[in-house]
Amino acid sequence: MEYRKKNSITGVLRGATFSGLLLCMAALLAGCSKDPAAGPEGGVVTVSFAAPAIGQETAVQIASAASQAQNGQSPATRAALAENTTVRVVAFTAATGNPVQANYVAEQTYYMSGGKLVPCTVDDNGSFVAVAPDAKMELERGSYDFYAITPALPLGSDKATVSVAHKVDYAASATKGVTVDASKTYTLTQLDRKCVRVTFVIKKSANFTELTALSVTPSGAGLSMPNLPAAQSVKMGADIPAAAGSETLTVPASAFTNTDATTATAATVLLPRSAADILLTCDLTYTTATGSSRQTSFSSTAKNLALEKGKHYTFTLTIYPFDVSFTVKAEFETTISDWTDVPAPAYPYVSEGRYIVSRDALGSSDQPLHPDWTAATMPAHNEVSAYNALSSEFEVAAEDCNSADASGVTPNPGNYQYTWANALPACAAYTQAGTSAGQWRLPTIKELETIYAKKDGLTGVGSFTSYYYWSATELSGASYGAWAVDFAHGNTDGNGKSSHNYVRCVRDI
Incomplete structure (x- = not known):
């Protein structure tokens, strides 16, 4: 009985599906003979x-x-x-x-x-x-x-x-x-691109004719960043966090090449970094027109500057006869060989209605600049002196000097005008909210001319009187005179020091 049941099943297979089984086997054999890469699903490619x-x-x-x-133009x-x-x-x-x-x-x-x-x-x-x-x-x-x-x-x-x-x-x-x-x-x-490109440029100013050649000394030039991040572990495809840290980068002298006799450059790549002060220091050897060789160390700081991924920053150290200009130019990187500038303001420009900026983290007016001064440290100078220059950034006083805000120095009764001899101590005594006496000084004639040129943008300070204002710059050919600007018409004229003019102080930032 059991045998007949098995035989019955075998008989069904033989009689009903034998031809179908042959077709299935043929299809299987055909599939095994094909390249897996050619099949519609599965397989390795x-x-x-x-x-x-x-x-x-x-x-x-x-x-x-x-x-x-x-417009039919091709994108970049x-x-x-x-x-x-x-x-x-x-x-x-x-x-x-x-x-x-x-x-x-x-x-x-x-x-x-x-x-x-x-x-x-x-x-x-x-x-x-x-x-x-x-x-x-x-x-x-x-x-x-x-x-x-x-x-x-x-x-x-x-x-x-x-x-x-x-x-x-x-x-x-x-x-x-x-x-x-x-x-x-x-x-x-x-x-x-996830990192930051940095180029260092060390060059002489056009008016420093005495300097005929320069090179970076073996002690090197360095970009010192006390908050530079260490190597970062980052997920593929993600941006590198702009973190802080304690690393310091130094670019050695061997990395610098001279593009001409008075220009040296070097380049590197940095991790992004959050905003902080950046100190650029450099040891230089330069040769003068007389053939003498000099070694000098320079340093300057860019305040609160972030290093953003995909940007190119050019740190330029320009050597003037009496000053060193330090600027940073930020650019977006678009290709390996092509950079698109981030527009910088026209220097000098007015910031916050009361500051005049000649140099900031993005650039410079490319004019000689003097170091920060107060009334006590500003040197005596005339219009042809290198000291007759702009500050990198200075604040314009909120109002003209008067007996209330410059106590101890008496102006001309009734109109707040001062002789030149009294204008200097008036600024030394001047104070306004948030500042103290001793921080302010009389502007150079270049600064005073700039104040006049930018006065429409100085919306954060009081208006100017349509009359002469004193500068700290004396006449080179006459010891009895100093320079003043007429704020009625913009004229720059020499005035006798005994004249009575208005005074608007400035403060270096």
């Missing part, structure tokens, strides 16, 4: 990648892209990676929250050769070692998120982060939701 560009579009370029297209192009630049590409199964180790699939390192990304091996710093002709990235068909980083820094143990240090021009991109369905080349998203 070999992928390669198109060389990405590198750079960062500015907001202005993004906003104008549509209008450029309408991006530069290809330089030859021998290395790139690491990491594949993750496409998912929200990438990059995370749970979704990690594969990685491969490449270098740029002839405009293409070619598989290679790299060292622990991500630098090129050798071509790897047999290396390739193989993936099962599916959807992936590709993360590209340059240089090809090693991944952390979590397969999602890299450690970035100063002097590394790090850039990254994320190309998400790519459907891999065949062995072919996939285009990566443009790399976004």
Whole structure:
């Protein structure tokens, strides 16, 4: 009975489905003979990648892209990676929250050769070692998120982060939701530069004719940043936090090259940094027209300056006969070789309605500047003296000197006018809210002329009287006279020191 049941089942198979079974077996054999890469689903494919560009579009370029297209213009192009630049590409199964180790699939390192990304091996710093002709990235068909980083820094143990240090021009991109369905080349998203480029320029001013050659001494030039961050661990594709720290960067003399006899430059790359003071120090050797060699050390500070990713900062130290000008110019990086300036104001300019700025973190008036003075430290000078210059930034007093705000110095009765001899101590005694006596001084004639030129923008101070105002600058050919500006018509004239003129003090910031 049991035997007949089995025989019955065998008979059914033989009689009803034998031909179908043959068809299934034939299909299975046919499938095994095919290349897995050619099938519609499943299987392994070999992928390669198109060389990405590198750079960062500015907001202005993004906003104008549509209008450029309408006008038949091509949007700003991006530069290809330089030859021998290395790139690491990491594949993750496409998912929200990438990059995370749970979704990690594969990685491969490449270098740029002839405009293409070619598989290679790299060292622990991500630098090129050798071509790897047999290396390739193989993936099962599916959807992936590709993360590209340059240089090809090693991944952390979590397969999602890299450690970035100063002097590394790090850039990254994320190309998400790519459907891999065949062995072919996939285009990566443009790399976004995450660090900061800094160039140091040391040069002489045009009017320092005595200086004929300069070089950076072996002790070097340094950008001292007491709050510079240390190497940072950052997720691939993410921005590097603008953190603070305790690192200090020094650019050695060997890094400087002379672009001409009186200009030396050096460049480096920094991690982004939050706003803080930046001190630039430099030891120089320079030669004068008489052939004598001099060594000098200079230093200056940029106040509360942040270093933002994707920007290029040029720190320029300009040597004048009696001064050193330190400026910082910030620029957006758009490609490796192309920079777009961030517009700086026309110097000098009025800030907050009461400050006149000739030099700030973004630039300078490119005129000789004098050091900070008070009435006690300002040297005697005339109109041809180098001391007849502008302060880098000075505050204009809220009102004219009078007997109330400059106690102890008597003006001309009834109209608050002073002789030149009394104008100097009047500013030394002047005070207003938030300041104290001893901080103020009489302006140089250049500063007074600038005050007149900018008076419409000085909305944070009281109005000026339509009459002459004293400067601290004496007449070079007549000891009895000093320079004054007529605020009725803007004339600059020499006045006898016994004349009675108005006084508007200034304070160096």
